[in-house]
Amino acid sequence: MYQLNLDIQDFLTNVWQKKPMVYRQAFKNFADPIAADELAGLACEEEVSSRIVVTQNKGKDWQVVNGPFEDYDQYGEENWQLLVQAVNHWYPDSQPLVEAFRFLPDWRFDDLMVSFATPGGGVGPHIDQYDVFIIQGEGRRRWTVGDIGSHQQRGGNLTSPLIDNFTPIIDDILEPGDMLYIPPGFPHQGFTLTLALSYSIGFRAPSQQELMSQLADYLIDENVGHRRFTSTTDAAGKGVVAQEQQLGMMALIKQLAEDPQYYQTMLGKLLSQNRFELDICESEPVNAEALADAIEDGAILRRIGGLKVLSLENDSQSRLFINGESYSFDAADTALAHQLSDDTELSGDALQVLADSSLQPVLLKLLQQGLFYLAEAE
Known part of the structure; x- marks a missing residue:
């Protein structure tokens, strides 16, 4: 059992989705729910999403290698980090740690990512578009967090998750049981000081793209939403779409989005899905x-x-x-x-x-x- 040492009401009122925060000894006498060798074994499985990030060029560049992995000897004893997604799907002993965060609704919960890092290992400065709680297990890691704002992607690569260096508003070393909370949009970077295990509890909300895509899929699957736009207003010109008609067409979408018979089924299906594969239990049929x-x-x-x-x-x-x-x-x-x-x-x-x-x-x-x-x- 993991007991979170946190004033939950104060956190939800003053911190949640507002600002990053370090919590010392958020879990007193913290015990790692999974060992490093067990995590490495999970990353050997094809169904499990995993990756290794290698720090190169004296901490200026990073190489990502996607799993599954057969061995780790080639990576040496420093400057790399193994990250395994959705460990709670595959390793039941990790579920009690997840339970400690169920003061937030289940629909927001994404997964438990566990990382094993060697000295010098990290993933580089980056920004996540979700809330994350990072709990330090074995070892020590230094974390820097910058302020929300305009940050340039590294090398001008618009598809890269990495950004240029930032000015820290938090610069701290996490010890076992310490926790760092980071809301969406705040740049951050971890740097490993000793062999370390870290646990990232992620919470994600749907984007506009995801909501529109899911709504469109629902309308097609259910063969609904056939109402067409009508207007008695004259066109503004032969090759012009009048502003009133533009708004009228978009109002059709708004009408669908505000009708429970359409959006409730869409939301229920979308929010109950998982991004990562589940470990389906094979058993005999039960009557x-x-x-x-x-x-x-x-x-x-x-x-x-x-x-x-x-x-x-x-x-x-x-x-x-x-x-x-x-x-x-x-x-x-x-x-x-x-x-x-x-x-x-x-x-x-x-x-x-x-x-x-x-x-x-x-x-x-x-x-x-x-x-x-x-x-x-x-």
């Missing part, structure tokens, strides 16, 4: 009788790592959104559905009540899909 027997034997219902189970406030339908799909239930069981979305595991009477409700078909389907699984009582 209602087998589920009842398992519950009687004390089984625990658990979701796989990284799975998002979401509901929409004031939804026009009674449903949950899970991994980009919707699952319906009776309105009378809304409280039970919220329990399924809030709790990462259920057992005993709570699971029995759920299995006896209109959510039973949902449970059986989720088990069949390998998104949930039944574990023996410990």
Whole structure:
């Protein structure tokens, strides 16, 4: 269990998405949830997203090598860093660290990235468009963070994530258990002083591109949104599109975006999806009788790592959104559905009540899909 030593209300009011901040001993007596060799083993798997960043030219350039990796000997003992995304999907022992940050809603949560770095290792000065909490595990790393503003991409390369050097407003060394919070848009850079493990808890919100793309996909998939623009206004000229008509066409999009029957399904599917592959649990099919027997034997219902189970406030339908799909239930069981979305595991009477409700078909389907699984009582 990881207990976050943080005044959550003060953080949400004064810090969240406003300014970077260092928190000393955010986790007292911090213990690494994963060892360096275990992290290296994960990066050998094809399904796991990983990369190595090699520091070159005395810290002025960086080379990125994408995994999977077969060995690490070629990189030597300094000036490189291994980063593994979505470790919480593949390594269950890391989930308790993620749980410490569930004071923020699940729809925002992106993944737990873990990095192992040798002395001199880092990824260079860069800007992320998401919120991140960086927890220092084993070792020591120096972090610099600049102010939000206009920053030039390194070498004028508009596709590069790297930027030119910046003037720090934070320049600190993190020890085990310390935490650095960085909102979107603030430039930052880590420099490794000793062999080190770091944990990045990322929170991401959808962009305008993602929202428009998802809305368009929904309209096409559902074969809706056929209303065309009409106008009785005369054209401003033979080759001119009148301002009034421009606004009228865009109003059609605004109308769709403000209609719950269109945007709710789109948002539910978009926000419940994961950017990184899930570790689907392969198991034997479970029917209602087998589920009842398992519950009687004390089984625990658990979701796989990284799975998002979401509901929409004031939804026009009674449903949950899970991994980009919707699952319906009776309105009378809304409280039970919220329990399924809030709790990462259920057992005993709570699971029995759920299995006896209109959510039973949902449970059986989720088990069949390998998104949930039944574990023996410990």
